[in-house]
Amino acid sequence: MRALIPLLFLAAPVHAADGERVQITGEVIDTWCYFSGVMGGPDAVVGSAHHTCALWCSAGGIPVGLLAPDGTVYMVLKMDGDDTTAGGDTSLHIASHTIEADGMLYRRDGLNYLVVEEITADRDIVNATHEDFGVIPGFAIPNSEAPE
């Protein structure tokens, strides 16, 4: 019977999670295109190839994530202390950038949630995926930009 008691605690509703101080380096990504495959595979929807679409999605209020080199995605709930992550300026301005972040990590129901308290370094865009994929989606650059 005593062995069953911990199960009761496991079943209790979770109202808060314990955070973990972390330092994470990763690319600021558009989580919708990355997770859904709507624009193609994960390699095509990061970096310079997908930069304009990442701007659209960030401005459109789609959650941004931090994609670490090991493939882990962290869902960002604050960016550099700014909680306006549903379309706010801070995340928009660093779309596709690789940053070094210091903050608190929370895990719940299979997702990693990251509160970025400080961006300790901004390496700009380092992932030149346009060399392999062009632009994704193809209409990101309007025909009006074609050289004469």
Next chain:
Amino acid sequence: MIRLALIAALAAAPAIAQDFSDGSEAREWGLFGEKKALFTAVVRDPLCVLTGDCADDCGGGARQVVLIRQEDNAMVFPLKNAQSAFNGAVADLAPFCGQKIEVDGLLIDDPEIGATNVYLVQRLRPEGGDWQRANTWTDDWAAKNPGAEGSGPWFRRDPRILNEIEQEGYLGLGPDVDQAFFKDWF
């Protein structure tokens, strides 16, 4: 007591295998690992849930919001609304902060790339209310950007996006890289 403990243990089990498709009228999008999902949930501010940093009205549309699913207490992150124009779901959901609603849409389940409990909401119904499409984002944008000039969809006219592209280019690597790329691209 043993029976109670077993029920509690089952409630604590991961919800990975659960199927929420019964009754769903969600439209298929052909996405990675999409599953139709209709469920009841409470709209919450994830910063409040996880960290105790709570804002009035879940941030009033500025913060992201989550859905705490009634059936299993899972925290589901809505990434997308029903529109096909690069729009999130906060404008549709934040007005129901703290309220119990029904949502219908698509769960994305692709653990290999980290996609678990993420959601596209297509319609929602508050308690005692009618179903409504989750498509308010572009109207919300238009109200906030009455001076956005030009023709075409919002993302071609949004002043903040246009400013970013003007400064850093479509590839984000500067106008010179853009110009060199255009010669091959077009």
